Amino acid sequence: MAGKENKIILFIMGVICIFLISRPMEGKAVFHINQQGMEENAVTVSWNRQSKEASFDISVYMPVSSYWEGNTFRTDYALKYIGSTSQASYRIAGLEGGRKYKIVIISYDSEGNPLSSIEYVAQTLPKKAEVLKTALKWSSYYSYGQDKTMTYNLYTDIMSQDSADGYEVCLFNAKGKKVKSQKISAKNSISIRHTFYDLRENSYIIKVRAYKNANGMTYYGKWSSKVYALRQPKCQAKWYQNKLYIRWEKIKGANGYDVYICDKKKGTYKKIKSAGAGTTMIYTKKYKNKKFKTGKQYYYYVIAKKKAGGKTYESALSYRFKVTTGK
Numbered sequence: 251m252a253g254k255e256n257k258i259i260l261f262i263m264g265v266i267c268i269f270l271i272s273r274p275m276e277g278k279a280v281f282h283i284n285q286q287g288m289e290e291n292a293v294t295v296s297w298n299r300q301s302k303e304a305s306f307d308i309s310v311y312m313p314v315s316s317y318w319e320g321n322t323f324r325t326d327y328a329l330k331y332i333g334s335t336s337q338a339s340y341r342i343a344g345l346e347g348g349r350k351y352k353i354v355i356i357s358y359d360s361e362g363n364p365l366s367s368i369e370y371v372a373q374t375l376p377k378k379a380e381v382l383k384t385a386l387k388w389s390s391y392y393s394y395g396q397d398k399t400m401t402y403n404l405y406t407d408i409m410s411q412d413s414a415d416g417y418e419v420c421l422f423n424a425k426g427k428k429v430k431s432q433k434i435s436a437k438n439s440i441s442i443r444h445t446f447y448d449l450r451e452n453s454y455i456i457k458v459r460a461y462k463n464a465n466g467m468t469y470y471g472k473w474s475s476k477v478y479a480l481r482q483p484k485c486q487a488k489w490y491q492n493k494l495y496i497r498w499e500k501i502k503g504a505n506g507y508d509v510y511i512c513d514k515k516k517g518t519y520k521k522i523k524s525a526g527a528g529t530t531m532i533y534t535k536k537y538k539n540k541k542f543k544t545g546k547q548y549y550y551y552v553i554a555k556k557k558a559g560g561k562t563y564e565s566a567l568s569y570r571f572k573v574t575t576g577k
Contacts, residue, residue, distance in 0.1 A: 283355070283370045286339065288462060288469040290347035293372040295355075296339035303357040303365055308332045308340050311352040329354065347377040347471070348413035376460035378472040379417060380409040382441055384456055384479040385566035389448065401448040404479055406456055408442045414460035418470070419444050422455040424502035429454070433461075452481040453502045453556075480504055480554040480565040487550060487573035494542060494573065497531040501554040501565065508553045511537055515549045515570055544576035 287294030311327040318324075332342055345351060351374070356367045385405045408417055414436045421430040429451075434444050455478055460471040483498035496509055505527050510519035511534075523532045535541065537548065549572050554565040 283368060285370075285372045285464055287341065288373065288375050288464060290375040290377065290471060291345050292341055292343040293345065293351065293353075293374055294339060294341040295353060295370060295372055297355065297368075299338040300357070300365070302359050304360040305334055305336050305358045305362075306338075306340070307334050307356045307358070308342065309354040309356075310342060310345075311354075313346075313349075327352075342372075345374050347374050348411050349374050350413070373413065373462060373464065375462055375469055376411045376414040376471045379411075379458040379460045379474040381456060381458055381474050381477040382407040382409055384477055384563075386449070386452075386454065386479040386481040387566050387568045388481075401450060402452075402481055404446040404449055404454060404456070406444045406446075406458070406477075406479075408444065408458055410437065410439055410442050411460055412438075413462065414471075415463045416461055417442065417444070418459050418461060419446075420457045420459075420473075421446055422457070423451050424453045424455070426455065436460075451502070452483075452499070453504070453554075454479045475559060478503065478556050478558060478563040480556060480563060482565040482568050483507065483552045483554055485550065485552050485571045487571065489542075489573065489575050492541070493533045493535055494548070494575065495531065495533045496550055496552070498552045500530050503556055504554040505557050506555045508555065509550065510553070511548055511550045513537065513546065513548055515572070517549075519549075519551070542575045545574065547572055547574050 283295060283297040285293055286296045309329050309331050312330045313325050314328045316323065316325045333340070342351075342353065351372050353370045353372055354367060355370070357365045359365055384407070386402055387405070389401045389403045404421070406419060408419075416433055416435045418431060418433050420428065423429050430446060432444070432446070434442065436442065455476050457476060458474045462469050480501050480503070483501055485496060485498045487497075488495045498507065507525045507529065508521050509523045509525070509532055511522050512519040520538060522534050522537070525532055542548065549570045551567060551570050553567070556563045
């Protein structure tokens with residue numbers, strides 16, 4: 251019953267607030283209201299107090315239901331009484347991240363008579379950032395033996411939030427040392443792609459957080475979970491005594507590797523073997539349960555893998571290598 255009674259009380263208080271707002275009030279209105287604090291689930295607002303104002307009631311229009319009306323997504327709001335204060339500032343908690351809230355402040359004199367009211371729209375911090383995917387790829391056509399001059403591009407797709415003004419993308423090497431940090435502006439799209447150019451490591455860690463600008467300050471949301479980007483290993487193959495040996499470079503932080511082969515460059519590649527973190531070479535006598543044909547070209551590549559946080563991250567496919575059997 252207590253929960254029901256609370257709902258009834260809040261409803262009655264909301265009606266009273268609406269009634270008071272609609273009444274003509276004497277005295278000067280509260281003015282110069284500002285948002286002083288921004289959190290994911292709370293906002294802090296402050297205002298200038300007038301000489302006769304002794305206390306203030308704080309109410310907020312809270313979302314009560316959301317629905318589609320044709321092709322338009324709508325949200326219904328109801329005014330909810332939050333609390334009272336004798337101070338000229340108030341922290342409103344229990345809000346949802348990444349939303350705008352219309353706040354209603356009613357002032358009273360020392361005898362409890364309403365003096366004025368004002369509305370203000372405050373903003374909560376965007377929710378915890380989410381990285382959709384990453385890809386660490388060669389920045390130009392690869393030629394084995396030129397690895398000292400090769401650089402790589404890291405592409406990161408971020409889930410866009412309407413409430414964010416932008417995002418900070420932070421890059422760490424495999425040991426957790428910070429390498430780069432860049433800010434990007436938000437865009438009106440489902441996702442945002444950011445690119446770090448001319449990188450030289452073969453694996454990185456990425457973290458992202460959203461930010462919001464207000465009142466000349468920048469407020470940051472929570473960092474995303476760590477996301478790992480692995481580059482496709484460089485490979486070499488050698489045909490020896492009717493066996494195909496494939497060797498690849500070790501990728502920092504990788505937990506394992508998968509080796510793929512096909513007899514056509516743009517065909518369907520078959521995974522022939524998996525290897526652990528400490529292995530950088532395998533050999534095979536067969537492809538699709540048949541011996542290799544002498545003098546024929548085969549194509550192959552290796553994918554590096556890392557398991558972390560309940561997910562498996564794989565290196566992006568950038569290049570397919572080739573070898574001719576019998577040579």
